[in-house]
Amino acid sequence: MCIACELGFWSMIDALPEEARERILREQAERFACEAPQPAAPPSEQSRKDERAP
Amino acid sequence: MSELTALSLTQARDGLKKKSFSAQELAAAHVAAMEKARALNAFVLETGERAAAMAKACDARIASGAARPLDGIPIAVKDMFCTKGVRTTACSRILDNFEPTYDSTVTANLWRDGAVLLGKTNCDEFAMGSSNETSYFKPVISPWRRKGSNTPLTPGGSSGGSATAVAANLCLGATGTDTGGSIRQPAAFTGTVGMKPTYGRCSRWGIVAFASSLDQAGPFARSVRDAAILLRSMAGPDAKDTTCADLPVPDYEASVGKSVKGLRIGIPKEYRIDGMPTEIEKIWDQGKAWLKAAGAELVDVSLPHTKYALPAYYIVAPAEASSNLARYDGVRYGLRVPGRDITGMYEATRAQGFGKEVRRRVMIGTYVLSAGYYDAYYLRAQKVRTLIKKDFEDCFKAGVHAMLTPATPSAAFGLGEKGGADPVEMYLNDVFTVTVNMAGLPGIAVPAGLDSQGLPLGLQLIGRPFDEETLFALGAVIEDAAGRFSPERWWA
Numbered sequence: 148m149c150i151a152c153e154l155g156f157w158s159m160i161d162a163l164p165e166e167a168r169e170r171i172l173r174e175q176a177e178r179f180a181c182e183a184p185q186p187a188a189p190p191s192e193q194s195r196k197d198e199r200a201p
Numbered sequence: 202m203s204e205l206t207a208l209s210l211t212q213a214r215d216g217l218k219k220k221s222f223s224a225q226e227l228a229a230a231h232v233a234a235m236e237k238a239r240a241l242n243a244f245v246l247e248t249g250e251r252a253a254a255m256a257k258a259c260d261a262r263i264a265s266g267a268a269r270p271l272d273g274i275p276i277a278v279k280d281m282f283c284t285k286g287v288r289t290t291a292c293s294r295i296l297d298n299f300e301p302t303y304d305s306t307v308t309a310n311l312w313r314d315g316a317v318l319l320g321k322t323n324c325d326e327f328a329m330g331s332s333n334e335t336s337y338f339k340p341v342i343s344p345w346r347r348k349g350s351n352t353p354l355t356p357g358g359s360s361g362g363s364a365t366a367v368a369a370n371l372c373l374g375a376t377g378t379d380t381g382g383s384i385r386q387p388a389a390f391t392g393t394v395g396m397k398p399t400y401g402r403c404s405r406w407g408i409v410a411f412a413s414s415l416d417q418a419g420p421f422a423r424s425v426r427d428a429a430i431l432l433r434s435m436a437g438p439d440a441k442d443t444t445c446a447d448l449p450v451p452d453y454e455a456s457v458g459k460s461v462k463g464l465r466i467g468i469p470k471e472y473r474i475d476g477m478p479t480e481i482e483k484i485w486d487q488g489k490a491w492l493k494a495a496g497a498e499l500v501d502v503s504l505p506h507t508k509y510a511l512p513a514y515y516i517v518a519p520a521e522a523s524s525n526l527a528r529y530d531g532v533r534y535g536l537r538v539p540g541r542d543i544t545g546m547y548e549a550t551r552a553q554g555f556g557k558e559v560r561r562r563v564m565i566g567t568y569v570l571s572a573g574y575y576d577a578y579y580l581r582a583q584k585v586r587t588l589i590k591k592d593f594e595d596c597f598k599a600g601v602h603a604m605l606t607p608a609t610p611s612a613a614f615g616l617g618e619k620g621g622a623d624p625v626e627m628y629l630n631d632v633f634t635v636t637v638n639m640a641g642l643p644g645i646a647v648p649a650g651l652d653s654q655g656l657p658l659g660l661q662l663i664g665r666p667f668d669e670e671t672l673f674a675l676g677a678v679i680e681d682a683a684g685r686f687s688p689e690r691w692w693a
């Protein structure tokens with residue numbers, strides 16, 4: 148994306164209702180390397196202990 | 202069949218549905234009107250045969266009961282929109298005979314809904330201008346004339362061809378693009394309705410880029426309802442344009458005729474400028490009275506950074522234009538003028554391919570982006586832009602639903618009357634419209650009356666982001682009170 152389009156993009160995002168803004172940013176986050184979504188965290192030690200044995 | 206061209210888009214849609222006439226008859230009537238109106242120079246390309254073929258397909262769908270929302274509606278498309286297999290030049294020599302292999306998303310949406318292409322309309326070169334005089338294809342002549350005068354007038358710009366085609370009954374609606382007022386100013390000059398939606402409402406994919414953070418597509422029509430119908434088809438999410446909002450498109454037509462009772466309308470004091478003609482003041486006061494009578498509440502507001510909008514715009518827009526137009530080098534598109542070597546070819550192509558105003562803006566843009574000047578000009582202009590945006594946000598947060606302003610500082614002027622010696626004289630035309638682009642907001646121009654010389658004057662309504670519906674509701678109130686205005690036919 149060029150700088151002008153990026154300016155336009157953030158202007159569009161700023162103008163959105165909050166719910167739509169969050170949804171679009173979440174959906175498009177992977178397009179922005181600096182905002183890549185974090186991989187799902189592995190279950191913590193505690194939650195593993197809490198798991199019942201089969 | 203001339204009475205068919207006098208129908209509104211809504212009436213034509215209803216007539217087609219009732220089978221009072223066919224889409225082919227409607228298209229043929231408009232093609233005939235276009236041929237008789239060549240003196241206006243509104244079209245740079247007429248696509249009569251294509252229109253007939255498209256209309257035939259529409260008739261088949263209507264007959265089978267599978268009609269689409271715009272089936273059989275003949276429209277004109279500004280030459281800034283790429284149209285598959287149909288020459289698209291942005292009215293520049295540099296795109297000489299360029300035939301896109303794809304459609305812009307906006308035009309594709311219109312064809313999906315059944316609209317019929319009558320032709321491509323004239324505009325300022327790369328949409329850079331306010332009078333249509335920078336077009337490579339010579340200017341459009343307004344269908345309006347001053348009382349008792351034959352002086353050719355400008356229809357405004359840059360979308361002057363689209364505005365003229367709509368005003369002169371050559372089509373039922375048209376597309377335009379608006380970077381600093383290029384839909385609203387020609388709409389005001391020709392007595393038509395022109396809507397610039399929120400930045401991000403319509404996809405920019407396939408529209409020849411001028412200033413990417415400001416450009417937005419929108420409709421021209423002879424009524425607010427017709428504009429609402431067209432925008433519904435034009436707008437919508439597009440995966441091909443990241444700056445296009447993934448929001449559902451409302452049924453804009455449903456907002457026409459809705460009550461405006463209780464809406465708070467801001468009247469920005471900064472739009473009362475020195476030297477503004479009394480008639481513009483009067484029409485503005487009249488607009489306020491109409492909205493008040495319809496139950497809206499008028500509130501005085503202040504947009505303190507308005508005075509910086511025009512200078513900031515004329516830094517941001519040329520900067521983005523200089524970057525966007527770098528691609529026209531004689532290698533990939535249109536015109537190629539041979540040179541001694543490749544650099545010579547680039548230079549000759551760009552020097553001969555671009556007109557004077559485009560060259561001026563490319564040079565301004567290159568200058569303000571150059572090392573050492575970037576912070577002083579471009580960066581500062583972007584900061585001003587943020588302040589302009591904040592002015593509007595503060596008003597909306599205070600409960601204002603929309604604002605009412607004049608659309609232009611004057612009525613249409615004569616071709617050649619402005620900007621000859623000083624381009625700033627021409628740039629001042631955009632004084633009421635550029636703020637809306639800088640803030641990314643929706644704006645609509647609605648005809649509100651005629652001046653003492655019999656020329657149309659328009660009012661502008663500015664809305665909250667993505668709230669075009671309120672503008673259509675308010676615009677309809679002004680339209681109902683003011684009536685509609687048509688030029689006296691002199692061209693055929």
